[in-house]
Amino acid sequence: MNDPIDWLVFDLGGVVVDVQAADVTIGELARRTRTSPALLGEALRERFTTEPFSIAERFQIGALDEAVFHDALNQTLVDPLESEILTGELEAMLLGERPAMVALMKDLAKYHHIACFSNTNAVHWRYMQQNFRFFEVLERAFASQEIGFAKPDARGFAHVAHALGARPGACMLIDDRQINVDGAIAAGWQALRFENIDRLTADLAAHGVVATA
CATH class of the missing domain: 1.10.150.240 (Putative phosphatase; domain 2)
Known part of the structure; x- marks a missing residue:
């Protein structure tokens, strides 16, 4: 049986932020x-x-x-x-944040801890911090170039869980790349493959994670 989920950890590009191909x-x-x-x-x-x-x-x-x-x-x-x-x-390359996803994150943040873990770089990270508002929703934000590890490296997931003070099994990654989902699961996390917001909402509900009481 899976652990109760303490932290929802969002990927950014392709999930919260639209990215140019x-x-x-x-x-x-x-x-x-x-x-x-x-x-x-x-x-x-x-x-x-x-x-x-x-x-x-x-x-x-x-x-x-x-x-x-x-x-x-x-x-x-x-x-x-x-x-x-x-x-x-x-x-x-960064086309803008997705308003519907930011709204969902705000609703989820009423009941759950919210963080991000992004494979990114110094240019993209700086630009997002200066131009996007989703950071206001996050309790913690982890960027690969700052922690020295990128998904799907198990060391990255271990670093994030430790920094959050959470058991790996109490962390859930939401990511659009299957390789990262697989890496999270191999590291002891729970994880969902992001396809669209409706599917995500349904998948979260199936895990007992809801955006409203």
Whole structure:
């Protein structure tokens, strides 16, 4: 039998925040730099399944800061990018927060602890903190580049549970990537695959998690 759920831990991109398809960003960077989309796709992959990690993956776990990430990426490009252009392209990936999801989180927060655990990077994290209001709902917020681990690494889930002062089984991840859901479950968490808000509401209710009394 599953533990009672103390913490609902939300992924951000694809769940709370609309994100531009990676192919669109890669295509635009390829056009600007006259670089093969395939080469850029390899440099910017974000799966955390194969080592050595890509440039983007190392950026997401804080192994590269913004300046070093920019320099490392430029070494793969035919025409280098100015840092302001790269930052702008990264920020353009974040299309906005989903009002219905933020409203659901606010309702859930009346009865449950709410946190986030996001595979992100310093540019995206800063932009979200400056422009999105869902942070007001969160009791705790965990970013991969700040804790040094990204989903589905079990060490990331262990870090978050410990920081929350919760048993792993009392934490539930809500994520749109099956690999992260599987990683959470392997780490002893409960987890739900996010497809849409209606399905999420039904799945939460099936686990005894409701947004209203």
